[in-house]
Amino acid sequence: MDELNYFKKNIDLREFAASHGYFLDKKKSSQTSSVMRNIDGDKLVMAIDNKSSCYVYFSIRNPHDNGTIIDFLTNRNHGNLGEIRKILRGWLGISTAKKDLPVFQKLKATDKDTRQAISEYEQAVHVSHSGFLEWRGLDMVLLNSPRFKNRFKMDRRGNILFPHYNRNGLCGFEKKNYHFTGFSGGGVKGLWSSVCFKDDQCLVISESAIDGISYQALHNLLFTRFISIGGSMNPDQLELLFLAMCKMEGGQVHLAFDNDKDGEKIADQVRGIAPKGVTISRPLPNNNDWNQDLTNIIRPIGKE
Incomplete structure (x- = not known):
């Protein structure tokens, strides 16, 4: 050397x-x-x-x-x-x-790709207002509440970034904008999470962060934390979900996935790893997902 x-x-x-x-x-x-x-x-x-x-x-x-x-x-x-x-x-x-x-x-x-994802997220900024999120029916009062405050950022292109974490820390992020959805290049999926409190008694798992927050907007749940998987899952996410559900011993877990075949497939995967001591439910949105339910209340045309 x-x-x-x-x-x-x-x-x-x-x-x-x-x-x-x-x-x-x-x-x-x-x-x-x-x-x-x-x-x-x-x-x-x-x-x-x-x-x-x-x-x-x-x-x-x-x-x-x-x-x-x-x-x-x-x-x-x-x-x-x-x-x-x-x-x-x-x-x-x-x-x-x-x-x-x-x-x-x-x-x-x-690796270099993971560092690139971390760099991109670190350069984004926390915002208290987003026209895109309001268009998706998410009230900024809710987004700035103790449960969701600083759980997303905005990059220089106006994309909203929802960070994913695994055992090692920040590993990637969901990326959302008008008529666009994706995941960070080079990053890997972990779990996005709301703020968690010690007295939480319920966990809501959704496919996207926006769907999880929409679920709260529709149901106004107390003592409830939220996580999302960012779409289809990898094996590491199953382990992370198991650990997250273990923290809800004696509580409830809501599988708030999409109302379609893929959503049911994910629900079956999660049911298969659910620890003893938690009550599992599978609430279904009236439309394809919970954000469509929310936006159809606010503006009947729904999201595109």
């Missing part, structure tokens, strides 16, 4: 960044990525690349600021490659100064 690759793989970029004034944002970080900020408003996402095993980063604010620890120093005007080598050799020889730096948990490696 040459010296530069040794630096890239063996110097924890988060620790090095901390020595340059960056601090960890624990709420935004996960097992696969760490979000680091500084007092000037710079925001970096750091991870370990699955192929190279190198620490890598990208800036949310500056799309040209990304790469390895070598790029981190180059982009911050720390001289040419020879000077950077001297800095990093010196860093490897330091021990006492590092004692004052925070201890970081080991990261799980990720």
Whole structure:
């Protein structure tokens, strides 16, 4: 292994960044990525690349600021490659100064596509108003309620993004707009979730986040949390659903899937993994899905 690759793989970029004034944002970080900020408003996402095993980063604010620890120093005007080598050799020889730096948990490696999905979501912004969501019949009072506040973002194209999480953290997002639906390129499906509270007694599972929120708009349930799968499921999602249902022991689980063959197929899959101690119900919308029921009340033409 040459010296530069040794630096890239063996110097924890988060620790090095901390020595340059960056601090960890624990709420935004996960097992696969760490979000680091500084007092000037710079925001970096750091991870370990699955192929190279190198620490890598990208800036949310500056799309040209990304790469390895070598790029981190180059982009911050720390001289040419020879000077950077001297800095990093010196860093490897330091021990006492590092004692004052925070201890970081080991990261799980990720691939480039997953990091791209994380980058795209981090660049989107939380919004308190969306013409598209109102067109879908979702009242912004409901969307800004404690149950759903900050559970979606808007990207620069006006798409609404509903984040999915798995055991490792943010893994992708549902993407919605007028006459358009999709999932993040490179990301993988986990579960979208509303805010959860300790006294919740009911879980609603839907195919999309919009359908789950529509279900609440129609039924006004109390002590109820919501999750969505983003359409057809992968095996990892079944495990995540099982764990989510286990938290409802003694409570109810509503399978609020579409009123069609695919919806019934998903309902059967979920019934097959349901833990003991939960009451399963399969409410059916009058139309194809719960958002159509909602929009048909608000405007009879429904959604397109």
